Amino acid sequence: MKPPVTLGRADEPLPEACDVAIVGGGVMGLSTAYAVAESSKLRVVVLERSYLVSGASGRNGGGVRMQWGDEGNVRVMMESIEICRGLAQELGINLWFRQGGYLFLARSEAGEQRLRRNAELHHRVGAPTRLLGPEEARELVPELDVHDVRLAAFNPKDGVVFPWPFVWGYAGQAIRRGVVVRTHTAVEAAEADGAGLRLRLSTGESLRANLVVNATGAWCHGLNHSLGVRLPNRPHRHEILSTEPLKPFLDPLVVDLASGLYFSQSTRGEIVAGITMPDHGDGGTDVDQSSSLGFLAHLGRTLAAVMPRLGRLKVLRQWAGAYDVSPDGDAIVGPSPGVPALLQLCGFTGHGFMMAPAVGRMLARFIVRGERHPMLERWDPTRFVDGRSRAREDMIIG
Amino acid sequence: MTQRVFVCRCEDVTVAEIQHAIALGLGSVEEIKRYTGLGTGPCQGKECIVALVRLLLAERAVTPEAVQPFTARPPAEPVTLAELASVAGTPPPEDGP
Known part of the structure; x- marks a missing residue:
């Protein structure tokens, strides 16, 4: 039947x-x-x-954030996150939605200015983003290397889901x-x-x-x-990896503006991480979902520098998905x-x-x-x- | 077989959960993986995929000719980030945003 x-x-x-x-x-x-x-x-x-x-x-990393640089995007994401809060009940399924916040790290003057400008915008629109010094960022994520971090921005309403x-x-x-x-x-x-x-x-x-x-x-x-x-x-290949699961220890999704690295701990316990990579495509319309060793190496190096203890963590799998990039x-x-x-x-x-x-x-x-x-x-x-x-x-x- | 038998021991997926997924119309290994999380833990399906296929066949959710494994994801076995960091030939990153 x-x-x-x-x-x-x-x-x-x-x-x-x-x-x-x-x-x-x-x-x-x-x-x-x-x-x-x-x-x-x-x-x-x-x-x-x-x-x-x-x-x-x-295939995406499951991040949901209202920390954008443009008012329209901030407002769309404020609405989306508000919907997410009741969506598990509405859809009758566990979405593994966890609001641990997004923590952006700026290591350059330009990055610092962007975070300051965004925080002003978010304040005006009603998104609860606050600026943090390097030591305050380290209170949120204790193992973080913040020696050249100039400024951080944190919004506690941002979060992650299991897609x-x-x-x-x-x-x-x-x-x-x-x-x-x-x-x-x-x-x-x-x-x-x-x-x-x-x-x-x-x-x-x-x-x-x-x-x-x-x-x-x-x-x-x-x-x-x-x-x-x-x-x-046009399509753009974006790669992600996922590690062995650990007990919950990392609340926010961390984004390092200098490298385009981001990583978070899913509610399942894995560290899910991606990073900006050169576009290896030919600018055509074909979609490439292949994985590369170069991504693992570049991400491993960058993540182990930002949070050295994670170097001991084992990668379980990597995959790729397609961004649909508008000019x-x-x-x-x-x-x-x-x-x-x-x-x-x-x-x-x-x-x-x-x-x-x-x-x-x-x-x-x-x-x-x-x-x-x-x-x-x-x-x-x-x-x-x-x-x-x-x-x-x-x-x-x- | 009782309802509490585990098929995927890494992610705690039971026979009953797979039967539920089949009842919802999901008949392929890829779909069952994405509905139950089966095969996404430390063994990456090496222990459970055969048990899953046997169950799909027994439930007549798929025919032997049509059955396909899910895409195997690198690395072949777990590798630490520090070991990966030592791999040469890393492409240069673009300028950060």
Whole structure:
């Protein structure tokens, strides 16, 4: 007997038509599907070419922070973290959400100025960031090497989650509200069909939708090109490692601005760490998820210098995922240039996972009620066509 | 077999939890790993993956021809960060943000 609630299946029957087809079964697509189903009677279908959690949503470091350099991003993340606080109960799943804060370390004058400027902004917007001297930073993280740290910034409301259950939670609740989630089904082509679009699927089926949401992140170009939409976001490989689990000893996620190193202790006890690496890609649209020894060596060296005792810690595994990098660092969300029935939900440049709870609701309000959140003006995909693109954010890590 | 038998001893994943995942429609090793955390502990699946596959086959969640292991992640066995730090050929970092 088929259980009443599933987490998406390869053999889930598809309708012939729907109101909203969401391509991509990651956290962005599923949080949007959940929010649309929660607030309307629209018929929603989610199409995932592999299994759920197979892309960037299953590969990120799980950090959630409101410490950004731009007011719009701070506000989106304040909302997202507020949603996270009640989300485990709402979705009925343990998200391993822990608010241990983010601790940023600045070792240069430029870094110090950035932290001071951000703290003023956060204070004005209502985010509880406070500036710390090196010794105060060491009180938070006792083993830290702070000898050349000039200033630190700490926000106790920032935190970490375990990304996998997050995605399952949204999927389960979306399906419970009538969303059809079909896995192992790729969109091979798309074409105009009246005012909507028709999707041709790898299974030989086709699906007509009034609106199609491209929530495929770094894989967005196939569907876009099929409809003649050209956007400047590009995939960037980002590597992460995870160590043997330890008893809880590290409260905040630590970011060293000098190297782009970040590390945190998950609620499972592992140290999860990543670092800025040179872009080895060719600037094309192919996604590379391979792992490198150079990453392990560079991260090992940097982390062992910042917190020498961690040098004895054993790495259990490493992996890679794809950032979907937008040239101005801002996401690309909304009707596509020339194809209004195709909504972009891409370009989140490595911080999509943490923004997904707020963005899913934001896009659902746009789809259901036509409501335009101020960030949707800024994230408008047509900005690259008419020259409104502006780089505002300087706190992109990795 | 009782419900409290462990399949993954590193991450405490039981037969009952895997049966629950199968009942939710998850039939592949990759999906079960990401739903239960199986295979993500110190042994990285070396002890549990065979037991998982036997269970998936017994539950008819997958056919022998279709079954695939999850992607093996480096390193092959646990290595300390200090040892990794001594590996030569590290790429130069970009300028920090």
